[in-house]
Amino acid sequence: MSARFMTGAGVGLGVALLIIALLLAGRGLGLRWDPLGLDARRLERVEQQAEVATADARARTLEVEGARVQARRLEDAHQQAVELAQVTAAAEAEARKADDAHLPLDPDRIGRLRDHDRELCRIAPDVCGAAPVGAAGDRPDAVPTGSPAGCADAG
Known part of the structure; x- marks a missing residue:
């Protein structure tokens, strides 16, 4: 029986089995082969x-x-x-x-209020929008509502 395994195919098969066994044993021991x-x-x-x-x-x-x-x-x-x-x-x-509340304002006081309002609008123009016209807007001595944000009041 040993004579049959000594042929070329038998030796090749034996070498292949030995290589596979060594690879499996090496992988079991933690050896890795990654040529790529x-x-x-x-x-x-x-x-x-x-x-x-x-x-x-x-x-x-x-x-x-x-x-x-x-x-x-x-x-x-x-x-x-x-x-x-x-x-x-x-x-x-x-x-x-x-x-x-229903007495007219003094013209000097109206001027001071207007000047103060302009100064506030100069300091913080983003908060000086046009105010809505209320009940005071109908009176001739009312302080004007102001100009849009950032614009100087002409009056």
Whole structure:
């Protein structure tokens, strides 16, 4: 029987089985053979994907934090607007009930108020919009509502 295995095909088969056995034993012992570097490329690709995923997660975290800060600022601005409207309504009601509410203003006082208003508009033009005409707008001695934001009042 040993004579049959000594033929060329038998020896080739024996060598192939020996190589396969050595490869399996080497892999079991932790030996790796990667002549084309496929494992290194795969590892590099996985690391790049992990970096992209980490950066994407960080971007989503920053977006959520930004949205939270924006919502808080919007709520603060809304609260300030509500409080301002309440204070303004109370001051307007008190001014309308005053004893001198229907007396005409002195022309010098109107001039001082107009100059003060212009100075305020010069300092902060973005808050100086045209005011709505109210009940005082019908009177000849009323202080004008002003000019649009950033423009000097001609009168």
